[in-house]
Structures are given as C-alpha cells and as structure tokens.
Amino acid sequence: MSGRDDPPIGGDGEGRDDPAVDGSVAEGRDPEVEDGEGVDDWDETVAEWDREVDEWEGDAPEDGGTGTDDGGGEDAPDAVDPEVDRDPDLSPDDADRVPKVVSAGHINWDVTIHVDSLPEPDGETRIDRLEQSGGGSAANVAVGLVDLGGQSVVYGSVGGDESGALALRELASAGVDPGQVLVDAAEPTSVKYVIVDGGGELLMLANDGANESFSAAGLDRDTLAAADHLHLTGQQPETAAALATAAAEAGATRSFDPGRRVADREFDAALHASDVLFLNDREADALAAETDVDPWEPDDRVVAIKLGEEGATVRTPHGSVSHPGFDADPVDTTGAGDAFAAGFLAAALREPEITGDGFSHDPRDYQVPILVGNACGAVATESVTARTDLSWDRVREAMGESPETDLLIEVRA
Numbered sequence: 001m002s003g004r005d006d007p008p009i010g011g012d013g014e015g016r017d018d019p020a021v022d023g024s025v026a027e028g029r030d031p032e033v034e035d036g037e038g039v040d041d042w043d044e045t046v047a048e049w050d051r052e053v054d055e056w057e058g059d060a061p062e063d064g065g066t067g068t069d070d071g072g073g074e075d076a077p078d079a080v081d082p083e084v085d086r087d088p089d090l091s092p093d094d095a096d097r098v099p100k101v102v103s104a105g106h107i108n109w110d111v112t113i114h115v116d117s118l119p120e121p122d123g124e125t126r127i128d129r130l131e132q133s134g135g136g137s138a139a140n141v142a143v144g145l146v147d148l149g150g151q152s153v154v155y156g157s158v159g160g161d162e163s164g165a166l167a168l169r170e171l172a173s174a175g176v177d178p179g180q181v182l183v184d185a186a187e188p189t190s191v192k193y194v195i196v197d198g199g200g201e202l203l204m205l206a207n208d209g210a211n212e213s214f215s216a217a218g219l220d221r222d223t224l225a226a227a228d229h230l231h232l233t234g235q236q237p238e239t240a241a242a243l244a245t246a247a248a249e250a251g252a253t254r255s256f257d258p259g260r261r262v263a264d265r266e267f268d269a270a271l272h273a274s275d276v277l278f279l280n281d282r283e284a285d286a287l288a289a290e291t292d293v294d295p296w297e298p299d300d301r302v303v304a305i306k307l308g309e310e311g312a313t314v315r316t317p318h319g320s321v322s323h324p325g326f327d328a329d330p331v332d333t334t335g336a337g338d339a340f341a342a343g344f345l346a347a348a349l350r351e352p353e354i355t356g357d358g359f360s361h362d363p364r365d366y367q368v369p370i371l372v373g374n375a376c377g378a379v380a381t382e383s384v385t386a387r388t389d390l391s392w393d394r395v396r397e398a399m400g401e402s403p404e405t406d407l408l409i410e411v412r413a
C-alpha cells in the first residue's frame with residue numbers, strides 16, 4: 001500500500017532528481033541517466049541551455065508567444081517539465097474518431113435544492129432555488145460525452161413513473177440513446193434530493209428505487225459490439241462484472257467509477273476487468289485499505305483520482321501525471337466527478353495511440369485527458385445541477401492560455 005503520504009510526484013522539481021525517473025525527463029536532462037558522465041557534463045548541459053534560452057529569447061515573437069513553432073524554443077528549459085507536451089492538441093473537432101461509448105449504471109431524477117444554510121433539527125430554512133433535472137452517474141457521463149462530440153448509449157433502469165419518463169426524455173433530447181434502458185414498473189425511479197448550502201456543500205436524500213434493477217443480460221450484445229468503450233458506474237457488483245466481461249469479449253475497453261460505496265460492495269471482479277478506474281481520494285484510500293487494488297500505485301491499470309478543488313492525478317504502472325485543477329467559482333459540485341470522467345474519456349478515446357490497443361500505461365499519454373477532465377470538472381461546478389452544457393469551447397475557456405504549465409509528471413521504468 002502506498003499513496004497519499006508518498007513524496008510529491010515528480011515533474012518540475014522532484015521527478016528530475018529522482019533516480020527512479022527515466023523516459024524523456026532523462027532524455028536530455030538528467031546527467032546520471034542521459035550520458036552517465038556526471039556533473040561536469042551536467043554543468044555543460046546547463047550552460048548550453050542558457051545559450052539556447054538567450055537565442056530563443058532573442059527570437060521570441062513580440063506578441064509574447066513561446067516561439068516553439070520556429071523550433072527555437074523546443075529545447076529551451078522553462079517552468080514546464082520537459083515531459084510536458086507544450087502544444088497539446090485540444091482540437092478534437094478535427095479528429096475523425098468519434099468515440100462510441102455505452103455508459104451503464106445509475107439513471108436518476110435529481111431535485112436540487114439550494115439553501116443558504118442547513119436547518120438545525122426542528123428548524124426551518126428558506127429554499128433559495130429549486131431545480132429538477134436528469135441525474136445519475138451513468139446518465140451524466142453519457143450526456144457529457146455527447147456534448148464533447150461522442151456517441152453514447154446509456155444502460156440502466158428507471159421506474160414506470162413520471163420521473164422515469166422525464167429522465168428518459170431528457171437523455172434523448174441531449175442526444176443520448178436511451179433505447180436500452182429497462183423500465184421497471186414495480187419500482188419508483190430513484191429520485192435524489194440534492195441539498196446544496198451557501199458554501200457549496202452537498203447532502204443527499206435518496207431512495208434507491210429502480211436504479212439497480214437492470215442486469216447484464218438485458219443489454220443488447222450488438223450494441224456492446226459496436227461500442228469502443230464501456231463505462232460502468234454504481235450498480236449491482238455481479239452486473240458490473242458481467243458487463244465488463246462481455247465488453248472485453250467484444251473488444252471494447254472498460255472504465256469503472258464505482259462511487260462512494262466502493263469499499264462496501266464486492267466489486268473485485270469489475271475492478272480487475274477495468275482498464276481505467278475513476279475514484280476520489282477517499283475512495284482510493286478505502287480501496288487500498290480493503291482490497292488488493294492499490295489505486296495510488298496500480299500495477300496493471302490506469303487510475304484517475306479526483307482531488308476536488310485540487311485537481312486530479314492519473315496513476316499508471318509506469319508513473320503519474322497530475323494537475324492542480326483550474327480556477328472556478330463553484331455553486332454546485334454535484335456531477336463534477338462525472339464531468340471529469342466524460343472529459344477524460346472524450347479526450348483519451350479519440351486518440352488511437354492512447355486507447356487503440358487498450359489504455360496506454362505511459363503517464364505522458366494522459367496530459368490532455370487530465371487537462372480536459374479537470375476543465376470539465378471546473379465547468380460543472382459553476383452550474384446548478386449535475387447536468388452541465390459541456391463543449392470544447394468551454395473546455396478551452398476554462399483552461400486558459402497555458403494549461404500544460406502546471407502538469408507534473410513522473411515516469412518510472
């Protein structure tokens with residue numbers, strides 16, 4: 001077990017001096033690893049950098065740009081880790097790959113109530129704002145993926161009531177295919193009363209209702225076979241395991257966001273059948289304590305750990321990439337984790353070099369996915385309800401000018 005008490009992950013400072021770090025951090029920079037000739041050469045290397053920086057600054061465009069286009073800045077050291085892609089491709093509109101995803105898990109109807117402060121027992125508080133919308137982790141991710149140019153089929157179950165009908169209608173109007181959703185007439189739709197206080201803190205009142213009535217057998221296998229990827233969220237453990245197995249057989253990659261009950265449920269099979277896990281830090285600690293999966297130092301999968309307003313870290317068997325998150329004025333954090341997953345997957349699934357042959361274990365490949373995930377998470381906190389209108393324009397706006405500057409990368413052999 002490891003994790004949160006580890007020294008800060010590499011990147012600007014730590015990683016460069018860490019003898020365990022290799023890859024391109026070392027490629028032109030670390031004297032011990034690069035040429036094995038020690039400190040004298042290192043001093044010479046640094047002097048060479050200084051010369052390059054002088055030249056580069058002389059060539060720098062007047063508009064303050066980096067000058068990387070003319071090649072002059074390519075090797076120049078600056079505040080950015082040399083691992084970092086200085087020009088991440090954030091133009092997915094041009095990409096010809098449209099990810100096809102089945103998102104299976106909870107489909108809820110959310111009633112979001114904003115209050116100034118929570119009442120004491122026997123007290124009363126005024127409702128400042130009340131919104132109703134579709135919710136549920138699987139449904140939220142499916143909508144986010146469509147917003148970002150993907151195709152989504154949502155799989156799960158609702159009750160045969162008005163809330164279920166509203167949830168399905170909203171999914172369809174968002175462009176998600178709800179055709180596979182089971183309607184369980186014997187149960188009510190799961191309605192979540194999300195209470196948000198003036199400080200943005202949440203509490204939730206809920207019935208489970210129909211939201212875990214579905215089984216793996218109910219999902220049309222042709223739909224799964226046509227998908228690039230299966231994203232799983234909260235559901236019966238045996239359903240998650242069977243869906244993940246079926247997806248693997250169909251050649252689709254798998255991700256799993258098990259949610260806050262992860263340590264209380266027997267999710268082992270689904271966890272082990274997933275290429276990528278999405279967890280928050282509490283869930284990661286609980287998994288590390290309760291199971292043989294160590295999310296902080298995974299040995300056979302990718303784990304994206306959401307750190308709230310501190311951004312996220314993506315752990316792979318060969319290292320990690322972390323980003324402290326983007327500034328936001330949060331009004332409601334409901335669904336921010338789902339928005340992160342949608343952004344991360346939307347960015348990763350369109351890149352064949354990341355996901356063409358299972359999910360890459362090279363942490364450097366996750367620079368754009370973590371940036372997009374964090375941007376989507378930030379955007380989601382600025383709107384009321386779990387549903388946010390994500391778009392690549394909003395992603396770019398949330399990122400600002402040089403989103404890659406704060407990336408920290410550690411690459412291990």
Ligand SMILES: OC[C@H]1O[C@H](O)[C@H](O)[C@@H]1O
Pocket residue numbers: 108109110134135136137140192334335338386
């Ligand atoms: O993940 C966010 C979702 O969890 C809750 O269960 C709400 O339905 C909300 O939409």
